[in-house]
Amino acid sequence: MSDSVALKTSGIKAAAAPAAANKALAGPRVNGRVVVMTLYLLFLMLPIYWLVNMSLKTNTEITSGLTLWPQNLTFDNYITIFTDRSWYSGYINSLTYVLINTVLSISFALPAAYAFSRYRFLGDKHLFFWLLTNRMAPPAVFALPFFNLYSAIGLFDTPWAVALAHCLFNVPLAVWILEGFMSGVPREIDETAAIDGYSFPRFFVKIFMPLIASGIGVAAFFCFMFSWVELLLARTLTTVNAKPIAATMTRTVSASGMDWGLLAAAGVLTIIPGALVIWFVRNYIAKGFALGRV
Amino acid sequence: MTKTVNNKAWFLVLPVFLIVAFSAVLPLMTVVNYSVQDTFGNNQFFWNGVGWFQELLDPTTDLGGRFFDSLWRTLLFSAIILMIEVPLGILVALSMPREGWTVALSLVLMALPLLIPWNVVGTIWQVFARGDIGLLGWVVNHLGIDYNYTGDPLDAWITIVVMDVWHWTSLVALLCYAGLKSIPDAYYQAARIDGASRWAVFRTIQLPKMRRVLLIAVLLRFMDSFMIYTEPFVLTGGGPGNATTFLSIDLVKLALGQFDLGKAAAMSLVYNLIILAICWVFYTIMTNVDAQKERVEA
Numbered sequence: 001m002s003d004s005v006a007l008k009t010s011g012i013k014a015a016a017a018p019a020a021a022n023k024a025l026a027g028p029r030v031n032g033r034v035v036v037m038t039l040y041l042l043f044l045m046l047p048i049y050w051l052v053n054m055s056l057k058t059n060t061e062i063t064s065g066l067t068l069w070p071q072n073l074t075f076d077n078y079i080t081i082f083t084d085r086s087w088y089s090g091y092i093n094s095l096t097y098v099l100i101n102t103v104l105s106i107s108f109a110l111p112a113a114y115a116f117s118r119y120r121f122l123g124d125k126h127l128f129f130w131l132l133t134n135r136m137a138p139p140a141v142f143a144l145p146f147f148n149l150y151s152a153i154g155l156f157d158t159p160w161a162v163a164l165a166h167c168l169f170n171v172p173l174a175v176w177i178l179e180g181f182m183s184g185v186p187r188e189i190d191e192t193a194a195i196d197g198y199s200f201p202r203f204f205v206k207i208f209m210p211l212i213a214s215g216i217g218v219a220a221f222f223c224f225m226f227s228w229v230e231l232l233l234a235r236t237l238t239t240v241n242a243k244p245i246a247a248t249m250t251r252t253v254s255a256s257g258m259d260w261g262l263l264a265a266a267g268v269l270t271i272i273p274g275a276l277v278i279w280f281v282r283n284y285i286a287k288g289f290a291l292g293r294v
Numbered sequence: 295m296t297k298t299v300n301n302k303a304w305f306l307v308l309p310v311f312l313i314v315a316f317s318a319v320l321p322l323m324t325v326v327n328y329s330v331q332d333t334f335g336n337n338q339f340f341w342n343g344v345g346w347f348q349e350l351l352d353p354t355t356d357l358g359g360r361f362f363d364s365l366w367r368t369l370l371f372s373a374i375i376l377m378i379e380v381p382l383g384i385l386v387a388l389s390m391p392r393e394g395w396t397v398a399l400s401l402v403l404m405a406l407p408l409l410i411p412w413n414v415v416g417t418i419w420q421v422f423a424r425g426d427i428g429l430l431g432w433v434v435n436h437l438g439i440d441y442n443y444t445g446d447p448l449d450a451w452i453t454i455v456v457m458d459v460w461h462w463t464s465l466v467a468l469l470c471y472a473g474l475k476s477i478p479d480a481y482y483q484a485a486r487i488d489g490a491s492r493w494a495v496f497r498t499i500q501l502p503k504m505r506r507v508l509l510i511a512v513l514l515r516f517m518d519s520f521m522i523y524t525e526p527f528v529l530t531g532g533g534p535g536n537a538t539t540f541l542s543i544d545l546v547k548l549a550l551g552q553f554d555l556g557k558a559a560a561m562s563l564v565y566n567l568i569i570l571a572i573c574w575v576f577y578t579i580m581t582n583v584d585a586q587k588e589r590v591e592a
Binding site: 032033034036037040041043044045046047048050051054062063066104108109111112114115116118119120121122124125127129131132133134135136137138139140141142143144145146148149164165167168171172175225228229230231232236245246249260263264267270271273274275277278279282283285 | 297298299300301302303304306307309310311313314316317318320321322324325385386388389390391398400401402403404405406407408409410411412413414417418419421422426427428429430432460463464468517520521523524541542543545546549550555558562565566569570573574577581
């Protein structure tokens with residue numbers, strides 16, 4: 001009851017400034033919303049803060065008692081990672097296969113997404129469903145056969161093996177996202193370009209791709225994300241040369257006990273590429289997460 | 295938007311078809327091949343027919359009992375996290391700031407857990423929930439609650455659920471936020487003129503507009519939780535005992551740990567069929583919702 005009364009008063013204000021209507025409607029609940037949001041973000045950040053906190057401590061400090069911030073600030077853990085080849089090569093390996101995978105997925109998915117968004121063809125619905133099921137297939141099912149397959153064709157322990165394996169779920173996802181964005185572009189543009197004498201490839205690259213640039217960015221973001229966070233396949237398909245950073249991290253368990261500080265520092269460094277990528281696509285994140293379909 | 299019929303479009307789809315078939319169909323054939331054979335090592339294989347499947351689907355055998363135990367655990371896990379993450383995600387989406395720099399900040403912070411490698415997520419919580427060096431475990435223990443996720447099955451479950459909520463609620467929230475953003479202001483103005491309560495606005499404007507994205511959210515969350523592997527593997531390793539051995543963990547144990555290829559392959563196929571069936575249900579619902587929407591708009 002009090003809600004609807006408050007709603008009416010806020011309505012009077014909103015009438016004066018219609019542009020702020022959305023905000024005014026939510027006016028009476030501002031406090032509740034801020035509380036929910038603050039608590040939620042705090043809940044998200046606390047574990048990450050704890051990791052950062054630990055990465056800046058010495059192991060003696062970590063194991064000797066709980067401290068809310070580093071008493072003896074040290075960057076030794078980070079220095080170890082950046083100077084030890086077996087550590088930093090893990091990052092290079094991970095980034096290599098993630099980038100190969102992103103480029104592959106997007107370039108394969110672009111024409112296919114166009115076909116799905118513009119044409120009906122024999123078996124289109126079934127094909128789309130089949131693609132979707134591959135996004136949903138559990139990697140655990142594929143771990144062993146992939147091991148056999150990539151050993152057989154001699155790609156085992158190369159970034160290409162992981163990049164191709166990740167195409168299993170990233171290509172369908174990219175098709176799905178791009179199709180959503182492309183369906184938002186009116187067909188008239190295609191027709192006008194054809195009348196103007198553009199050949200299809202030229203139209204696609206010169207006119208169409210700039211129009212869905214944000215969609216391509218979002219799809220690339222998602223390919224990056226899912227390839228970067230996946231470990232089961234990446235670990236199964238590599239041993240030494242292409243070992244991802246996430247697998248290297250298990251090294252911190254040694255006979256002398258856990259090297260907690262080093263583990264935390266390695267963890268923090270895996271968060272950074274993600275954080276950078278998010279920053280670039282922050283304005284499209286919401287639409288992207290809805291796969292271009294809102 | 296009406297689409298023209300053109301079978302030449304297949305040429306545009308062909309590359310995708312080939313690359314996904316290479317990654318999906320070939321390995322699946324290997325799995326089918328293994329699932330009907332038995333091996334005694336030395337790369338010698340023997341025809342076993344549907345033996346593995348019979349054993350797998352019979353809960354009284356070792357393999358069957360193990361399979362159904364992990365299946366129920368996985369389903370229970372998916373159900374729990376959907377019940378927590380969907381309402382919480384909607385709540386967070388409704389609480390998002392509407393304008394100003396806080397919007398970008400909230401979006402970036404919310405998306406952060408989604409981009410952390412899954413084993414690092416496991417590691418973060420492994421450390422965070424430890425009683426000796428982790429903030430959460432330490433605080434809970436000092437509140438006088440006996441909490442130890444490596445020893446107590448219930449504590450292990452709670453920790454994994456909280457970890458998953460931490461990891462994935464933002465996905466649901468971001469999806470819902472995208473749905474909410476697409477609602478024109480006119481709808482809210484109309485609601486205000488009618489004197490609609492906050493609940494009525496939610497029930498009749500916001501929820502229907504979010505239906506589509508919510509469907510995607512539920513689909514993605516269900517599928518990803520149903521095949522969860524890395525995070526619980528790092529956090530608890532499936533323990534204590536078998537308390538948190540989900541289907542994926544069990545499968546990898548069987549295939550790569552014990553190299554029981556026939557059993558593992560049979561389990562993979564049944565697992566895949568379950569996924570396929572559920573996926574089909576979601577897909578049908580989704581296409582129906584779309585068709586309805588198109589009819590309404592037309």
